[in-house]
Amino acid sequence: MFEVRFHGRGGQGAVMAAQALASAAFQEGNYAVAFPYFGAERRGAPVMAFTRVDKDKIFSKTLIYEPDYIVVLDDKLTGLVDVADGLKDDGMAIINSNAKPEDIELGKSVKCATVDATTVALETLGQPITNSAILGAFAKATGLVSIDSIVAGIMDIFGSRIGEKLAAKNANAAKVAYERTSVGTCKGTMTYEKGGKWLPDYKELPLGLATRPMKTPEGLVGPGSFVDNKTGSWKTFAPVHDPDKCIMCRMCWFYCPDGAIKEVGEGDAKTLEFHLEYCKGCGICANECPKDAIKMER
Amino acid sequence: MVKRVVTGNYAAAFAAMLARVDVIAAYPITPQTFIVEHLSEFVNDGLLDSAFMRCESEHSAMSACVAASATGVRTYTATASQGLALMHEVLFIAGSAHLPVVMPVVNRTVAGPIGIWAEHNDTMPQRDTGWMQVYVEDNQEVMDMTIQAFKIAEDKRVLLPIMVCLDAFILSHTVEPVDFPDQDKVDKFLPPYRPDHAVLDPKDPMIIGSFSPPEYIQEVRYQTDETMRNALEVVEEVNAEWAKEFGRDYGGLIEEYKTEGADAILITLGTVTSTARDIVDEYRAAGKKVGLVKLRFFRPYPTEAIRKVASKCKAIGVYDRAVSFSAGGPSWIEARNALYGYTIPVINVLAGLGGRDVTEPDIRLMFDKVLEAAEKGEAENEIVWIGTRGVKP
Amino acid sequence: MDRHQGGETIGITIKTLPEEELFTSGHTACGGCGAPIVVRAAMKILGPNTVTYFPACCLLVFGGTYPHNAFKVPYLHVLFENSAICAAGIKQALNKQGKEDVNVVAFAGDGGTGDIGFQALSGAAERNEDILYICYDNEAYMNTGIQRSGSTPFGAWTTTTPAGTKIGGKELFKKDIPKIMMAHNVPYVATASVGHPADMLRKIEKAKNMKGFRYLQIFAPCPTGWRMDTAKTVEVAKKAVNSGMWTLFEMVDGVITLSVKPKMEPVDDYLKMQGRFRHLTDEQIKIIQGWAYKKNEMDLKFVEAFSEDKKE
Secondary structure, eight states, X not given: OEEEEEEEETTSOHHHHHHXXXXXXXXXXXXXXXXEOOOOOOTTSEEEEEEEEESSOOOOOSOOSSOSXXXXXXXXXXXXXXXTTTOOTTOEEEEEOSSOGGGOBOSXXXXXXXXXXXXXXXHHTSSOOOTTHHHHHHHHHXXXXXXXXXXXXXXXXXXXXXXXXHHHHHHHHHHHHHHTOEEEEOBOOOOOOOOOSOOOOTTXXXXXXXXXXXXXXXXXEBTTGGGGOOGGGGOSSEEEEOTTTOOOOOHHHHHOTTOOEEEESSGGGOEEEEOTTXXXXXXXXXXXXXXXXXXXXX | OEEEEEOHHHHHHHHHHHTTOSEEEEOOOTTTHHHHHHHHHHHHTTSOOOEEEEOSSHHHHHHHHHHHHHTTOOEEOOBOHHHHHHHHHHHHHHHHTTOOOEEEEEEOOOSSSOOOSOOSTTTGGGTTSSOEEEEOOSHHXXXXXXXXXXXXXXXXXXXXXXXXXXXTTTTTTOOEEEEEOOHHHHHHHSOOOOOSSSOOXXXXXXXXXXXXXXXXXXXXXXXXXXXXXXXXXXXXXXXXXXXXXXXXXXXXXXXXXXXXTOSEEEEEOTTHHHHHHHHHHHHHHTTOOEEEEEEXXXXXXXXXXXXXXHHTOSEEEEEESSOBTTTBOHXXXXXXXXXTTOOSOEEEEEOOGGGOOOOHHHHHHHHHHHHHHHHXXXXXXXXXXXXXXXXXX | OOOOOBOOOOOOXXXXXXXXXSBOTTOOOOTTOSHHHHHHHHHHHHOSSEEEXXXXXXXXXXXXXXXXXXXXXXXXXXXXXXXHHHHHHHHHHHHHTTOTTOEEEEEEEHIIIIITTHHHHHHHHHTTOSOEEEEEEOXXXXXXXXXXXXXXXXXXXXXXXXXXXXXXXXXXXXXXXXXXXXXXXXXXXXXXXXXXXXXXXXXXXHHHTBOSOEEEEEEOOOHHHHTOOGGGHHHHHHHHHHTTSSOOEEEETTEEEESSOOOOOOHHHHHHTOGGGTTOOHHHHHHHHHHHHHHHHHHHHHHHHTSGGGOO
């Protein structure tokens, strides 16, 4: 039996990756299950998916807490989420990153493989969707499934969802990534803070969840508390503002769905602040700017 | 105190007026319709100063009550049968958000086949919605319990919604003398509703009804469970206070009638209780050792009280006006659950489904069955359908 | 009979919108989502003396997942199909408490408004409940994963109207909820779009300051569900109006005025921006173009029939 936990963001296809891995393992004669962390996450929010593979029928219906492998579709998650939480000491991390395994920090020094899956995806698919490429890296780094099986798994799962043509492109992404994967050992110098979640007992929990604004040791809760939730790590592209071109028309300020642009200063000194800690990189500001004063950059 | 000859529907409506409800939201349905009509009269005659929302459905009526209650006011609605079924989805919200809505339900058959007569298969399936349920026996009890319902529901230890269940036509459309409590005494008994736990007010913002991950919902379930258990005590307290102020003692969770020295006890709920009192008297006069327990509260379920009853008799019969197909009547299922470990026979007697009249011979047969079980120490049939053509009782 | 009062505006514009956020950053809407643009602007206009209601919709999830919430004002959710009645219940209760000055607003998606939520909406409108109802129209059930709603346009791909080999997208046309709301003869009905912000702000402000039932349906693209570039949310909304796929008008006391005269640009540009129309055949595009022309023609007649000078 081996267990894999995928970390990605809503819309990156972590669930499809987990399923394609299960399909690949199944095609090699194994029993395999894949399932999402059942949530209602929006596009961009951190999500998880799981794959469990064994020779015999798998009965366990729980989430995976001590994975043998973790697969991270977006290396910005590693600064945000303790992706290596529970990862077995002899386990391995497979990470989408343009860094070398030795430069990856997971709070735990384990075997680690990296591949620049974003670049692979942009080259092969024209989009930064890394769920197929990362599977190529998984095959290479672990040797648990062959790249041929990964290709077959992608054709099976992706094919039924997005059509054979696009699936074939994704299979190719896996093959390219397979060749570009480096294996080493990551760093484990940093400590992730445990238990950031407010988990009051039933008596402390407001009756029926009717909640006023409260400061808790784990942060704000209740009305307005989402200011604590920094969504800026979701983005691939970030706005770069040129104040010289800006005429302070406030169109970007008005349109930003995330309220990430603030007006500061008075009179002639008025300017805009881009709060990238919230910016999801949608690019509406750049698209709507009448003076071309905002550019989106990776 | 004034005594008037009124219907159960009138008593239910008048009680809402005495309770000075702030928001009423309702939709007419036979046989509850007159409650809505009477309330309309009270409002239009200037007797009742409530916002009265004449909704386009029961789903909306209950939604309006939930929203208004969450805004911090006393709310009231009434319904029956299909109306209650249509509300089903909304009922859960009132229970989990701890909104003490009060709702008389005129118990009526749920289609199909469609019928308008008394049956408890409208309220019984609402068992797990987080609502308290009290079943009443006469129009005085309709009046008294509707007022008490507010006090129980709004108690800080409880804060749960409540249904006052009265049988279609047998109470809703039947007139009988009812004592009308004085307004100033009711005001003293039932102070205005001033909640702190759920109030939508821009001056003190609060979120109610958030989308919640599994990290929180299990605790919310426990809160509802605990407050429902707290209600066991509160029901008794409120009953005692009512008895003191208004002179009528309903016994609280259950009422025992001639259970002392009884070998065979029948547990009833709703109006069948009334007729059964006569039969108990008749059988006792004939030397038959029978007794009666009126199950008043079905939620919270009075487990301890039922156990005490079982400790002093040789057999128990449980009457049901609803059925959980293949498993027996809901009240019997609960009683058996409460009596796990007891060795006396506990049989189920089903009668009056679809509004069929439950006659004196029917009730005699019920007692006979329980007496027989008490004598033999076991029952031939655990579930007895009474008065069903082609089925041997 | 004129049922409304008020409606006076001071003319809030993008320049004069307050800086304070009542719908905070940190919410979890997909990048480029149109709905938060609507909600954020509306909350700036409505101000802190407001109680909000949401059905089960994207906004419920991205606006707040317990214990967090983006709204700084009180917030209630009950169910999916009862937004209008819940808002009405809140308003009635506030009035009973002497808090008549509090704004009550319901924000709901198109499915929660015109499909499953329509009964409660119609009932509340018929009773002229004193609430503001804002429908953010993204033309499908996005929260559950992009299923077709009554508001989904002809030809659009959704997960329940897939671009199959036999049938390509939705075979039926968009339900005209604003006109149905007009038929309720409520004080105020208007359509707006995130692509026309000045018009949108004016309408929200006007609706805020009126009494009685006020209905606003705001076109708010969903890049995730429409399969398009997240940067193009506003641009595509503009194109919808310019091509006649979405009409901006308002009805005040039975008088209907066109807010922006559609330029009736060909629909092709609008359709081509969106992956949900990628599969369309020339035949289907022709049908959509025909629909836009016909709709425009009907809208103009409608506006003419209910114009100020036709009012007795």
